[in-house]
Every structure is written in C-alpha cells, then in structure tokens.
Amino acid sequence: MATYLIEYPQRVGCMAKLRDLKEACVLEALAIVASDGVEKLSLREVARRLGVSHQAPYRHFASRDHLLAEIVSRAFRSFADVLTEATRDDDPQIALAEMGIAYLDYARREPLAYRLMFGTLLPDVQTHPAMMAEARHAFDLLLNALAKRKKARAMPTDVFARGSDEDLAMMRDAIFIWSTLHGFASIQASSAVETLGLPANLMDNMFEELLTRIRGGFEAT
C-alpha cells in the first residue's frame, strides 16, 4: 500500500496522488538509469522500489516504452539545458566551441544518460511526439548556433542564396559537427578503448584537439 507516500507526503487528494506516483515512477526510473543503465530499467523494479504493486505504474504509463519515452524526454531536456547554459560567449565561433566542450563533457560525466539518449533503440517516434520535440530542441541549439555564426560572417553575396538550400547546407554542417562529437562521445562512453586494448589515457585531453579538427573540417568545403 503506497509506500511512496512516505517519500512524497505532499499529496492532498486523488489528483495530487496521481501526479505523485507518476512523478515518483519517473524519478525512480531516472535513478535506475543513472546508476545501473537503461538495460536494468523495468516497470516491476520501479514498482518494487516504490513499495507498490507491479501493476500500479500501468495506471500512469501504458507500457514500458511510455515510461522510457518520458525519461528520454527529460534526459534530452536536461541535456539541452546543459548545452544552453554553457553557451555564453557573444562571439558565435567561441559559443560553438563552448557548446562542443559541454557536449563532450556531458557524455563523459553522464555516460549512462548519454547512452539512454543516443545509444539505445528509442520508442517509436510517432507514438511519442513529446520525446521527439525534446530531441529536436537539443538539435536546434546546434542549428541556431550555426545560424548565428553564419549571420556574423555573412557576405553581401549571400543574399542571393535561396533559403531552403541554405538551410539544407547548414543542416549538413550540423550533421558533420554532430557526427564527430557524437562519434567521439559514444566511443568514450562505450568501453571501446578497453575493448580494443588501446592505451587507457588515449582519449584524455582530446577535447580541444577534436574541436580544432572540427573547425578544420568545417572550413574544408
């Protein structure tokens, strides 16, 4: 019987209790993912930790995927917040670098959260539009930073460039940057260095070097 009320005693009525258990499930799920990884996440374990029957969460999440979509959404939001906070400088070029560092740093600090977002099969997008919106928001941070940079460097001739082509080119720029950041981050988050028997410190202190190379590749087109 509702042990979670002890941990979340603020409830005053039915609706509040509802939000409490739903919220408690989300928090407990996030805790499981953060400590043991998404593979260990199960509705029954969440229910068990909350001292509630194994079916109680089903009143608030139609399936495991619905709970997963919720915590993935939150992970994207928190990730986007970190990127936003890190991007401070007025110089768009420097702001981009700040974002890149923040990206890599997040993946290193929170490998399980990073794997949750980018390393597992996500629930179907069509049935979880909120999750997609959060993910897109994070991606838009990169697109916006690129747009600012482009604006600051705009040549008069750019006026003639057609909008959609321009957008597509910028998205391609974003894909390149994201590819390099994501590749590095996921290699680091996986145990690839260990798996391959490479020097343990191989990927340490490579952030700046990686950004330099991204810059080089960025101007190579």
Added chain:
Amino acid sequence: MATYLIEYPQRVGCMAKLRDLKEACVLEALAIVASDGVEKLSLREVARRLGVSHQAPYRHFASRDHLLAEIVSRAFRSFADVLTEATRDDDPQIALAEMGIAYLDYARREPLAYRLMFGTLLPDVQTHPAMMAEARHAFDLLLNALAKRKKARAMPTDVFARGSDEDLAMMRDAIFIWSTLHGFASIQASSAVETLGLPANLMDNMFEELLTRIRGGFEAT
C-alpha cells in the same frame, strides 16, 4: 530430436554433429540479428528455430553472452574483410578514402550488423578475448592505413620522432577519423533523421563531403 540435422545433413559422427549444432546456432543467431536486430536474439528462439530443446545450445555456449560474443566476433571479421577488400589503391591517401567509403557503405547496407558491433553493450572483454582480437584487427586496418600514409609523406626530420609518441599521435588521428565515421554511421543507422523530423534525404550523398571534411580536419593540427 535434432531437426537441424535435416538442414545440416553433412554430419558423420558425434564431433561433426557438435560442430553442426554449434555452427547452426551461430548461423541462426546471425540470421536473427540481421533480420530482427540483436534485441530479438535469444537462446530459446535459436533453439526453437533449429527444432531443438531450449537447453541444447547450452552444451555449446555457456551463456547467451558467449553466443553473442561469437556472432560479434564474426561480424567484426566480416566487417574487416569488407574494409580490406575495398582498400585497393596504391596511393595511401586514396586507400584511406576507399576505406572510409566502405565503412559508411557497410553501415548503411547492414545497419543491424553495425549496431551489433557498435551500438550495444558487448559482453565482457576479459572473458571473451577472441571477440576483442577481431575488433582490434578491424581497428588496426585503420592504423595501418594511416601508417602507410605517414610513411609515404615522411620527412627526413621525422626520423627523430620517438616511436611511442608517434604511435600515440597516430592513434589520436585514428580516433578522430573513426569518431567522425562512426558518428555519421550510427546517426544514419539509428532513425535519428526521422526522430528529429529532419528532411529524409538530408544524409544522402554526403559520403564524399564527409571525407573531404575529415581530410580538412586531419590537416588542421
């Protein structure tokens, strides 16, 4: 009773039968991964498809992870073969580009196999050294290609560079190249373009562009 004998009737004795069932398990597992993804791989499903009791595979694989390690090893080997075959040109720079194209092409053609190697939590390395050896072999293809390129461009002053520092620098080069390739490939292999609601053809025909940018980033240090 051993329906798989019908499919693999070449057996002549006990030992041959052993290899048959073991081999049949591996082939069936690879088929499952190729058609439904690694998540759908289960020892019981393999046994069922082979018309054999659910415990029979345990005579040949101590656990699910042991079967997984075996098919991951084979995936790495087949991947390495593809890279090797594609790398034909005498010019080390062109050979590197050929390898890059082959890498991206493989990930696009076989997204489930790619995810098997690079997108899932692999079994423990210490207990599966053969798997690690195959993975390392694939990585060494890149290192060797880089070494050839360096040799072809060697300046006389390079003679003074210390070996281990040189190796470390080359591994860092490899990490950059691999990061970009892997990032792009895994973004493509995941349904990220769909998840983010980006133009469906955004990542088409980007292979050459990506290689150009890698080249640019490569020379930026």
Added chain:
DNA sequence: TCAGCAATGTTGACACCGTCAACTTTGCTG
C-alpha cells in the same frame, strides 16, 4: 448525507526470457 461512479491500486495469470539440475540417449572405445 449518502449512493454511485470513475480513478486508482491489487492480485493472479500467461507467455516470454536465461539458467540450474537431473535425467535420458547416443556413440565411441577399451
């Protein structure tokens, strides 16, 4: 006030899964 009702939580079942233990069958070998 209180009957009724919808929301919420519980219990039990089913079909999956990996894995351990005990058993039977098989086929080679001394």
Added chain:
DNA sequence: CAGCAAAGTTGACGGTGTCAACATTGCTGA
C-alpha cells in the same frame, strides 16, 4: 560388449511485460 563421456531433453525457478478481474478510494450529484 560394457562402460563412459558427450550431447540432448525435461522440468523447475525467478525474472520480465502485459492482460483481466477484482478491491479500494475519494469525489460528486441527488
């Protein structure tokens, strides 16, 4: 041909997601 080790089978246990039926709760309108 007896024996033995390897191979395969059967059954069980605890874990999972999920469906169905039931119990409880607390608000609401007569």
